[in-house]
Amino acid sequence: MQRLLQQASVDFFPHGLAFLDSTRKRAFAFEKIGPGAALIDTEKMQLIEPIPPVKDRLFYGHGACSADGQLLYSTETAATGEGAIGVRETGSLRYVGDFPTYGSHPHDCHLIENGAVLAVTNGGGDQASGKRASICYIDIQSQKLLDRIEMTDERFNAGHIFPLTERRSVLLSAPRRGWNDEHIGAVSIQRDSQTLEIMSQPTDVVNNMFGEALSVLAIPAADFFVATHPTPGMVTIWQLSSGKLIKRLDLPRARGVALSRDKKGVWISYGAEASMVQMRLADFSLGPNVPGTYITGSHLFSL
Structure with a gap:
């Protein structure tokens, strides 16, 4: 098998990418819980321009580009844990505003319904905070919350999702905030607009899911x-x-x-x-x- 490795140098460790359009020749990269973000030329594998954080927030690893390619939405968090979606112009990278994620410590996000709705995971706080993890569906135009589905088991956060039809998703979870890899994560299917079905069988598999359940396809x-x-x-x-x-x-x-x-x-x-x-x-x-x-x-x- 012939292969060629190409690398683009950046001064942070990218976690997730948001491609500008279907050609996938340019992508926005984001650090997980950090100040790093940048626009990358994925054809030449070169850094085009870094993206600074705003309002003392940190990037939280993921983003999405609007259907027309004009706007970038990124998951960000304040020092308090309050979640925000930062909005920037994709051309100038100018920051133009934000709206809430309706939860704390947001992570993954995907545009669905032809770009009209943003699906966002909120990891939630630690056990003492009383803030549970959730999947939130937010109307892009009004920036209002459409649906919020909370994690029913307080042991788990809400990490990465794969959106399905009708505002449903597959959800992967890590142990909730403040817990380490000695605790288990989870795999869930959102069957409707109200509930998450956490996989509980077979026990020898689900009880071996220590640490985070990470990527989903x-x-x-x-x-x-x-x-x-x-x-x-x-x-x-x-x-x-x-x-x-x-x-x-x-x-x-x-x-x-x-x-x-x-x-x-x-x-x-x-x-x-x-x-x-x-x-x-x-x-x-x-x-x-x-x-x-x-x-x-x-x-x-x-x-």
């Missing part, structure tokens, strides 16, 4: 989704319609997931040597392996 047409669990070294595959476990793969430090270009497999980043392996969608077996990629972050993105 759903393929609704095939009725399944994939989740990674770095701390125990697992990849879990679940049926969307029933919530039943289809398969568990043991893969050390499994982190990012991305659909292959031919849509016949899913690339997974894993291991201490920053390897990548492709999981075949036909039977969920592991195929081509690429060692030593230097891809060590939380997520993968296809260009």
Whole structure:
């Protein structure tokens, strides 16, 4: 397998990317809980321009670009934990305002319904705060809250989501704020506008989800989704319609997931040597392996 590694140098550790348009030639990168953000040329792999934080807030790892490509929305948090969506012009990078995430410590965000609604996860506070994690759906034009679905189990935060139709999502969770990897995370399916179904079976799998459940990729047409669990070294595959476990793969430090270009497999980043392996969608077996990629972050993105 022939491969070419290209790197773009930035002065922070990027967590998530927001692509400007379908060509994926430019992307906004965000630090997780830090002041770092930048516009990157993903074709030349060069830094175009850094993006400074505002109002003493920190970026929280993710963002999304408006359907017309004119505005950038980013998850940000204040020192108090209060969440905000920062709004900037994609051309000038000028900060033009913000609106609340309707929760604390926001993280992931996705534009849905042709860019009219923003789905945001709020991680919530620590156990003493009384602030639970949630998924919030916010109308972009009015900036008003449309739906809020709270995490029913106080042990878990709300981390990464994969939006489905009708304002439903697959949700991955880490232990709530202030808890370490000795506590378990969770995988949930939002079935309707009111409830989250937390996967509870099989117990030998869910009770082994120590630390965060990290990256998620759903393929609704095939009725399944994939989740990674770095701390125990697992990849879990679940049926969307029933919530039943289809398969568990043991893969050390499994982190990012991305659909292959031919849509016949899913690339997974894993291991201490920053390897990548492709999981075949036909039977969920592991195929081509690429060692030593230097891809060590939380997520993968296809260009």
